Amino acid sequence: MASPEQDAVTAVPALDKDGVRLTVDDAIATVTLTNPAKRNAQSPALWRALTEAGRLLPGTVRVVVLRAEGKSFSAGLDRQAFTPEGFDGEPSFMDLARGGDAELDATITEYQEAFTWWRRSDIVSVAAVQGHAIGAGFQLALACDLRVVADDVQFAMRETSLGLVPDLAGTHPLVGLVGYARALEICATGRSVHAEEAVGTGLANIAVPSADLDAAVQDLTAALLAAPRDAVIETKALLRGAGERTYEEQRVAERAAQARRLRDLAGVGE
Structure with a gap:
């Protein structure tokens, strides 16, 4: 069976x-x-490409x-962003800082779009x-629903150490996964989080040897596809x-979702 890496190479992008690179296989x-x-350093051009990838997903895609x-x-982030010249054809971060509030806010909003559609x-x-x-x-890893990590993984949030803040939609999922106190400690110190801690704190779902990473992702993907799509969508919602509902509100939401599933399975309304 082909690995995700092999599929990415053989499929037409x-x-x-x-x-x-985006490839789609049903x-x-x-x-x-x-x-x-460049160790996959990020740039505004890469962020725009990630946003475009999300927009190009066909309706058949489930995972x-x-x-x-x-x-x-x-x-x-590619450190070139902090040089006076920045990236070719892009305003440098220093130029953005000197601009108006509305322009700066709009630019960061555009950057965040690459991290929100996941x-x-x-x-x-x-x-x-x-x-x-x-x-x-x-933050890009945090943008996803699930994370499978190799045993050599090193997560680190270095923005605060550079005088900045994490602003690419990563703070909300980080707090949700590990809690406020640990999230603050990770961000404020900039330290590395390795595989064992990542799994233990909920940052990662599973850690495997590097050589087994593609196979582990393939197994998880197959398991996710085994359940009916509408049931997965309702459960995810x-x-x-x-976290935003009270206990009673969640009970109401569960009943409504289950009613939709039962009616769908029974063919009611068709």
């Missing part, structure tokens, strides 16, 4: 630019970071796998993470909203 889409020479070529998942209600996203996942790389 629906998108392949700026360090991002119910499974694979988004691959393709700049291992999206996020993976990266090379030894590192992503070493974070939790859409109609898909389940799985990040396969090896090596370094630092800063923006950590229930779990995502549970």
Whole structure:
């Protein structure tokens, strides 16, 4: 059976630019970071490509796998962003800082879009993470619903150490996974979180040897596809909203979702 990495190579890409490749095989889409020479460092162009990948997903897709070529998942933001010249054809971060509030807010909003579509209600996203996942790389892994990590993984949130904050939609899932106190400690110290701690705190669903990462993701993907799609969608919506509902409100939501499922299974209304 082909691995996700082999599938990504053999399938015809629906998108392949700026360090991002999207391939689609019926119910499974694979988004691959393709700049291992720079440890998949991120840039505004890469973020726009990630956003485009999300928009290109056909309706057949149920599971999206996020993976990266090379030894590192992503070493974070390309440091060129902090130079006076920035990236070719892009305003430098220093130029953005000197601009108006509305322009700066709109630019960061655009960047965040690359990190927000992974939790859409109609898909389940799985990040396969090896090596370094630092800063923006950590936040990209956090953008997904599930994380399978290699035993050499190193998560780190270095923004605070640089005088910045994590602003790519990573703080909400981080607190949800590990709690406020541990999230603050991870961000404020910038320390690395390794595989054992990641699994123990809920950051990762499972850790495996690096050589087994693709196979583990493939097994998880197959298990996710085994359940009926509408049941997965309803269950995901229930779990995502549970933290914002009271106990009684969650009971109401469960009853409503189950009523929809029972009627669908019974063919009522067709």
